[in-house]
Amino acid sequence: MRHLLVINPNTSDSVTGLLRTHILQASGPDVAVHMATARFGARYISSEASYAIAGHATLDAWAAWIADGGPMPDAVLIGCFGDPGLLALRECSPVPVTGLAEAAFFEAAQHGRFAIVTGGVAWKPMLQRLAHSLGYGDRLAHIHTVQATGAELAADPAAARTLLAAACAEAAAQPGVQAVILGGAGLAGMAAQIQHAVPVPVVDSVLAGARQAQQWRSGTPGQVQLAGAWTGLSPALMQIATI
Known part of the structure; x- marks a missing residue:
């Protein structure tokens, strides 16, 4: 064990x-x-x-x-x-x-350059710094933050799925994006629920971390x-x- x-x-x-x-x-x-x-x-x-x-x-x-x-x-x-x-x-x-984040970066990078979608606008510069510090700066193509925080998204899953599906599709449309990370502990399980609406692989950060x-x-x-x-x-x- x-x-x-x-x-x-x-x-x-x-x-x-x-x-x-x-x-x-x-x-x-x-x-x-x-x-x-x-x-x-x-x-x-x-x-x-x-x-x-x-x-x-x-x-x-x-x-x-x-x-x-x-x-x-x-x-x-x-x-x-x-x-x-x-x-x-x-x-x-x-x-x-x-x-x-590190685990999701690793998994998404297997597909090529990736985008990040997460809740809370303050996360954008924080995640940019983290990606560069962990050696993924050249693989990070785009960060899309929605106004609602992860906690607010988790509180209304139905509305969150609609919002995040649109955000991930928009992120996937950015030049060079070959995978999208849906990042956030409170968003666990949502990547699979919105994958049908996104033309590139959507990486669930919690499942990537577990793997x-x-x-x-x-x-x-x-x-x-x-x-x-x-x-x-x-x-x-x-x-x-x-x-």
Whole structure:
């Protein structure tokens, strides 16, 4: 039995539940899926400030999982399209770490240049930076953000499907786009529902994350330590920082 730890950097338990449902569906019978929800931060990440705090919350959730005696996973998946804390957690984790965005970038890039469709206008510059930092800048052709946040889209699935199908079709029409990523933890499962309306493959970021994490392809694991002198961290983070 292999163990996959999914960390939801949002503080919303409903998002954690949605992630669990879809990741379990995409996981084999030999994979045990464990969920951890951020202990502080935004209910749904939709701004630079909430994203910055979510990176800290991701590290804290990992530390709390270890401190509470949770089983050491074979891989960690950051359950947010934006991957807050990805590089920091990869630096200090003894197991591979990936995130919804990185996994979706990898999957979409197999088709060629790709576009991203997601909720919340603040995400556009954040995702541009992330794509460039992860080496996908030359494959990212276009980012289309809709005004509604992921949380607002998830609250009205029928309206969301109509809006996102149109947005994905528009993104697919941009020059050179050979795949579209529908990004967002709250949008899990919607890619398959709108694929018929989009002329190129639509990548579900949550399912891509589940598939990628189970292939254990996230790079060289780091060390379970946070070098340096620290003050004010949670007891769980302090425990890891002083190993």
